[in-house]
Amino acid sequence: MTGYRAQHGRALPDAPGQDAGRALPGPDQADARDAFLALMSHELRTPLTSTLGHLELLLDGVAGPLTPPQAEAAHTAEAGAKRLLRLVEDLLLVAGAGAGDGQLALDCGPVDLTDVAEDAAAARAEAAARAGITLAVVAGTRTPARGDRARLVRMVEALVCNAVGFTSSGGAVRLEARVVEGWAVIDVADTGVGIPPAERDRVLGRFVSGSAPRLHGPQGAGLGLAVAREVARAHGGALDLVSEPGVGTTARAAFPADGRAPGTPPPLPAPLPGRTRH
Incomplete structure (x- = not known):
């Protein structure tokens, strides 16, 4: 329970x-x-x-x-x-x-980003298995940062839920957490249907869904990416997407690892190569 x-x-x-x-x-x-x-x-x-x-x-x-x-x-x-x-x-x-000043209340403390990614993946492991999707967290060293652990887990879980929902059976969703030049970075990459270029900014809004139908689970309320973006923003960072229709999408949440803005976040990687064309 x-x-x-x-x-x-x-x-x-x-x-x-x-x-x-x-x-x-x-x-x-x-x-x-x-x-x-x-x-x-x-x-x-x-x-x-x-x-x-x-x-x-x-x-x-x-x-x-x-x-x-x-x-x-x-x-x-x-x-x-x-x-x-x-x-x-x-x-x-x-x-x-x-509402108000647009800032979420945070309860910040030391967190390990790999633990955050593993907890979020565990919360969606059953749904991924039912859909026939390989869900994995890239093994690596500990990734210490500072943030609100509960909100960060919810942020990553929302990204994983979105990735699983739009990836065909036989596809893959991969999570990777690391600290790069002072930035806490969590990537959620999938081999799903991808997002058309004209929709990439719009789908980050509240109550907005893309044109592609969800492949697994009920159609959402258009809140997942908005939730992830707001949590990243509250931590002084941002959520970005890189996507290619028929190949996949990588969602990257990046925020200052120690709470101070260290400069420009690292560039987004290319999407994972899809196993099949959708």
Whole structure:
């Protein structure tokens, strides 16, 4: 079990516009939208975490042993609730980035980028296996940096989810983390369908999806790349894409390894050569 009661059971800070008698903040429609998203996501998160906690209790046998069909139904409900909670948390993240000074709150400390990449890959390993995709983290030396570990794992997980979703069975997704000339760099490269040049900037926006259909899993809300970009920006860095249709895409998140901007980040590599043309 994932321990949602312990992980998410704490009280949440008030979301913008939470008081019913208070007008939504901001002078324009974008501010109002971000405030609404934050409020809606906050209100959804509380019952979702409660639902996951009760499902966890059921699966732990607290209410008595479950029959195999009951356990299967509970696992299905848990998987759906977890997916919805990830969406809610992504909405909170992008709404927070769009409000106020546009900066996400970070809890920074020492992190190892390879550990971050391995945790993100582990979270998506089952989905990749179901899709027939090889998911691997390039082995290397430890890669110390400074950042918010939880947000960095979510950033990389979003990139991996996107890569797996748009890579055909038999393809590959590769993660590599390193520190280059003072920059913490995480590459997520795939042999997927690629992104047309005209769409590369647009797909980094919120609630935007590219023209290519998703090959595995449900069609997303267009938040994954936006979440990754906001986390990279909050760390003083950026998210960049290099892609060739029919060959693949490499997403690179780069930020100052020690929290100070060291200059120009290293250039993006070419996409991985695709196993097949899509």
